[in-house]
Amino acid sequence: MDTLKTSSMRYSDEVPEGVAPEIVSALAGFAVQWSGGAGAPHPHQDRYPGVLVKREDWLPAISALRDGAGLIWLVDHTAVDYPARRPARFTVVCILMNMATQARLIVKSRVAEGESIASLTGLWHAANWAERETFDMFGIAFEGHPDLTRIFMPEDYDGFPMRRDFPLQGHLRFQD
């Protein structure tokens, strides 16, 4: 549970209200922390419920959610950089949706610089380009991705532009 420990009040062991019981039961075998939801105490917290899973549980937990809780649609898949947070500065985020009930769930996991996380391309082909973009912008490697190359920036580009420590005014390679 070390990687799930957090000092903020965002996360707790309590399941937020409005989370379907099949989601809770699908995640029964995993150590998770919950956040957000319709009754979120903090005004800036997500109205959609969120769940933080361990890095090694990323693929099995999402696989269980897809097959056991009907969250069949990968709405979005990206990452966030918190450069001051140690040891894991990145949060990898994916948003899942149940097309029958319209329920959404935000699944997160934390990755340190230089660590990798499992690819979701085995579950959704749609994850392919999203993970390439996350790799391109943040430098997070995805294990099991069929073609983990840069997608937006040229292949010889130096640096990962969406990291917070990247120069704000751009990476001017040819500056004098």
Added chain:
Amino acid sequence: MATQTADMLEATGSSEGSFLLSSVQAMANWSRKNSVWPLPLGLSCCGIEFMATAMSRYDMARFGMEVARFSPRQADLLLVAGTLTYKMAHVMTRLYDQMAEPKWVIAMGACASSGGMFRSYPVVQGIDEFVPVDFYIPGCPPRPDAVLTCLIELQKKIDKDRSYRLSFSAEKVEGQTPLVEQTQLPGRGEGPAVAMATAGEHFGEDGPQKRAFRGIKPEEVR
């Protein structure tokens, strides 16, 4: 090489309209400047303004430039219209390399000239990071009038080209071929400056012809 213009012939009253004496250089410049075939690299909204320039309201065909060639082999003018990203820059340099000499480049609009308002990680801060540029058109995007003005200025520049005047009398340097003689061009200073080139360097990306044309001294060419 003696040059006689039609006006001189007409003034002397001889051979009226039957033949014309000129230099190869003058003939080449005349034909080149009236048939500049552009390769439009339309990358964003500037591309739309270029299309307006080519259409009947502004009618680029009046200057012999209506034949937009989408093959670099057949184009004389690379018109970079819009925001160039680093990923696209490789494409642009490849297009430029494939164009045959003589060739000219116009940076159309703020983005192509300087990166424009996009001072960020993917945008090239001016295409002159990669290719030599003859003209920059200001505007975001420039009106078709501005594009036409630039094309007319380009015609004037082509008309001043002297690269055909090979310098046979200039002093020879061992192993090098004199390529370009800069004679007394208006505004170009005095005296003959000869750009020298070794074999194989003649038609490079930023070759001596281009550099001599921009008034760079021969010792800088080597």
